[in-house]
Amino acid sequence: MTSPSAHDPAASVPPPALTFADALAAWRAGAHDEARRYCAQLIEIDPRNADALHLAGVLDIGRDRLAARALIERALALREDPHFLVNFALTCERGAESGLAIAALTRALELKPDFTHALNNLANLYDAGGERERCAALLERVVALEPDYGLAHYNLGSVLFAQGDLTRAEAELRRAVDLDPAHVSAWNNLANVLIAGNRRSEAQALLEHALTLAPDSTDVLTNLGILLRHVGCIDEARAMLERALALAPGNAPAWNNYGNIFIELGDPDEAQRAFERAIQLRPDFADAWSNYGNALKASGRIHGALEAYRRALACDAGNEGAHCNLVYATMFATEDSMAIRAEAERYAARYDTPHLAAPAPQYANVPDPARRLRIGYVSPDFRNHCQSLFTLPVFAHHDHAACEIVCYSSAQPDEITARLASMSDLWRDVRDFDDARLAQQIRDDRIDVLVDLTMHMADSRRAVFARRPAPVQVAWLAYPGTTGSPAIGWRLTDPWLDPPGVPGIDAQYTERSLRLPNAFWCYAPLEAPQDVNALPALTAGHVTFGCLNNPCKLTDATLALWSGVFAALPDARLVLMAQPGSARERLLTRLAAHGLDPARVRFVGFQARGDYLRTWAQIDIALDTFPYNGHTTSLDAFWMGVPVPTRVGRSAASRAGLSLLANLGLTELVAHDDAGYAQTVVALARDLPRLAALRASLRARMNGSPLMDAARFARNMEAAYRLMWRDWCERGESGCT
Known part of the structure; x- marks a missing residue:
């Protein structure tokens, strides 16, 4: 909003007792009611007093937009003043009347080309319309004309940040806070720039300072909550975000980040509710859609997660986090490696190409x-x-x-x-x-x-x-x-x-x-060795199967794979890992659809590693997942004496079980289709002496296999690095391989 200009045509001189300068002084002093009375008196004395009409309109902008516009239009009819045009633009409804506002500001600049307030406001309209390059160009002109215009530096820094130019954005926002140390939004946006640049400790200090200036700023509280979550201060982060939501229940970013707290806490139900609220408030909120996908994935709804990631990209095609999530999650849903490659290539084409288009780097490494x-x-x-x-x-x-x-x-x-x-x-x-x-x-x-x-x-x-x-x-x-x-x-x-x-x-x-000659993995259990117990089935009277993989691996293909096992073994039981709540309920419903009575299923939650390893003591045979086999989880099971028969697929992730079993010398536990898998598992479950002997020998097999021969694995890794290096030296190229 610009200060009203004083124009004093001879035809509109008020009585000596009251002048337009009195009204202007009252407005500038914040005595708005007094300024309104003065304007009303001046207009009553002279209905053609353009300055009083204009100031009266300015005073009404915040409380009655249409009344304000009518007053400013009367002023413009009397005199086409660039200040009047700038404030007329402020009476235009955001979005619906942006064309009218742009026209008014454009005309103001025709009358006064270096009018910085008009340039700044026009830049803001272009920014709101997604025309960031035009916006930035106008703001560059503003700060060149008026280097101490703090608001313009703030706006320019914010636009440069949105364009991804972190270096220049930081410089402009630092200039903004130098000029106006009390500008909380400038401190907040400067912190956002530092967060984007991975400078989280610096950003945290700025946000803590901003919070001293504005303890109830929901933007600052939200960003501080984000940072505290990243450094593992979950309780403090939760408190910040709950305070932000108490102050502004309609704050979509706060809901989005509140949901991330529950992802960290392993509560996908609460996380989903928070993300759903964020999306309800802002349906095109790409980050919330992506995080919603993460919550669905954590609760085992992998296809719902993929759809959420795609919705995020539909809202914002440049949302790198959503696309990264989509690439990784695709591997849990399909064994089609060419489809997985295609998704990874789409990601690389968008995000790697700008860097790859730069000249090939010249390396100082001695070849x-x-x-x-x-x-x-x-x-x-x-x-x-x-x-x-x-x-x-x-x-x-x-x-x-x-x-x-x-x-x-x-x-x-x-x-x-x-x-x-x-x-x-x-x-x-x-x-x-x-x-x-x-x-x-x-x-x-x-x-x-x-x-x-x-x-x-x-x-x-x-x-x-x-x-x-x-x-x-x-x-x-x-x-x-x-x-x-x-x-x-x-x-x-x-x-x-x-x-x-x-x-x-x-x-x-x-x-x-x-x-590598033997295996992709070399494993160490980390925890102090826990003894392998006797086979539970020997005393339980039934075989207990278990799958302690992440629920996102429990696809329909996995449950179909298991159905033949449970159909053949009606007394068998199953232990699964899933958090309490709807994730368990959905799993039971899905298992029932595949013929498994929910009464045969028992759940454990996410556990500390020691407790998790002890859970294997309750399990006779681990059931593998498909198309993404168990990797680390299967190695943990083997370490605790629990065999993991596997179903081999076409993707590398669906051949992980084959790799592990081959390195243990147990390829008889490998199947290549669902029927073969059921036969393999059922035969093992019905042969308790064999199963007990396998349990007693698995840890020794692990210790004696390439899967735990760290010295040999390290030599193999180093030989691989040496081969790659020699290849680069022989090529005699400066490019990356």
């Missing part, structure tokens, strides 16, 4: 095939996480004379983090590094082989790898699949996940597949 290699590992999960069951044994056995191990960790540190750090040559905590800074750090460290341990899983750093900071880049561990990215030259696999010589097998992946 000597025999020298000591610098191996870089990138992960958000160097912590108490299932990934550490595999990284710890490898790191403990790396040959540091042949390889220098550098870790880039974005994990919240814990005791496992400290153990991993002690095994590396160089440990970098990169929680506060944005993608560009992390990529540059990797270049500066002259990493020869960079290993992606996350792929499309949570908190991945896909954009770092797309920048090609190392000459050789390889995917391993997250899951056996593909990134779909031309920036990743290699993927590690094994002869069971990807049988060599099978037509079309390597075409399922965009990377070159390098098969």
Whole structure:
């Protein structure tokens, strides 16, 4: 809103006792009722007093938009003043009358080309209409004309942030808070820029400062809740978000992030309710749709999750998080590896292409095939996480004379983090590094082989790898699949996940597949060894099956696979892992549809690792999932003496059980169709002496197999890295492989 201009034509001179200057002074002092009375008196004295009509309209904008417009239109009929036009635009209804407002502001600028308030307001209209480039250009002009116009710096910074230009956005927003230290929204948006750049600790400090300025700011409370959740302060985060919702029950972002609290707490029902509320308030809220998909996935509704991710992308085609979630979740729903690859390639085409279009990087790495290699590992999960069951044994056995191990960790540190750090040559905590800074750090460290341990899983750093900071880049561990990215030259696999010589097998992946000699995994249980107990069926009088996999793996294909088992064994029982609530109820309904009486099913919730391992003591045989076989869960079952027969499919994830059983010398427990699976499981369940002997011997089999031979696995990994490195040296190219 611009200050009314004083115009003093000879025809409209009020009595000496009252002038327009009196009305203007009252308005500027905040005495709006007094200013209204003065304007009314001036207009009564002279109905053609354009300045009084205009100011009267300005005073009415906040309480009666149409009355305000009528007054300003009368003023404009008397004099076409750029200030009048700017305030007329403020009387236009947002969206429905944006064309009318744009026309008024455009005319104001024709009359006064350097009118910064008109430029700023016109920029805001273009921003609301999605025309961010036009908006940014106008705001650039505003700050050039009026460098101390704090609101324009705030608006420009906010638009640049929306365009993804974090560096310039930060500079503009810092200028805004320098000019107006009490501008809470500027502090909040500056924190958002830092959050987007992964500089969370800096952002938290800014938000805590903003909260001292405005303790009831729902935007600040919401963002602070988000940050506290990221650093593991779940109770504090929940309190912040509940306060935000108490103040503003219609705040969709607060509901969205409140739902994420319940995802962390393992309560998908409450999470779904929060996300549904966010979507109800804002139907096109892409992040809420994506998070809703995560909640559905956590409760076992994988196809509903896929639909939610697609809805998120329909709302915002550029929502990278939703697309990343869609790629990963697709593997749980299908064994069609070409469909999985296609989804991964669609993701890469959108998000990697801008980085790949840049000139090929020139590497300073010395192309000597025999020298000591610098191996870089990138992960958000160097912590108490299932990934550490595999990284710890490898790191403990790396040959540091042949390889220098550098870790880039974005994990919240814990005791496992400290153990991993002690095994590396160089440990970098990169929680506060944005993608560009992390990529540059990797270049500066002259990493020869960079290993992606996350792929499309949570908190991945896909954009770092797309920048090609190392000459050789390889995917391993997250899951056996593909990134779909031309920036990743290699993927590690094994002869069971990807049988060599099978037509079309390597075409399922965009990377070159390098098969480790035995297994994709090398496992260590982490927990102090727990004794393997006797077979429960010997005393229970029936066989107890169990599946402690994530409920998202309990697809209809999985339940159909199991149905033949339970039809043949009417006394058998089943233990499943699912949180209390609707997830269990839906599972029971679905199991009943496949012929399994709910009375035969018992549930456990998500458990601490020690309790989870002890749950295997209640189970005779583990039932595998399909099309995404058990990976870590199956290894845990084997460690606790529980065999896991498997059904092999066409995708790498559906051949994980084959890989594990082959490395244990138990391929007789492998089936290639549903009927064969039922026969295999039923035969094992009916042979209790065989089952008891298997239980007693499985841990020794594990210890003696490649699956736990960490020294051999580390040598195999290093040989693979060396082969990749030599390939790059022989190519004599600067490009990434």
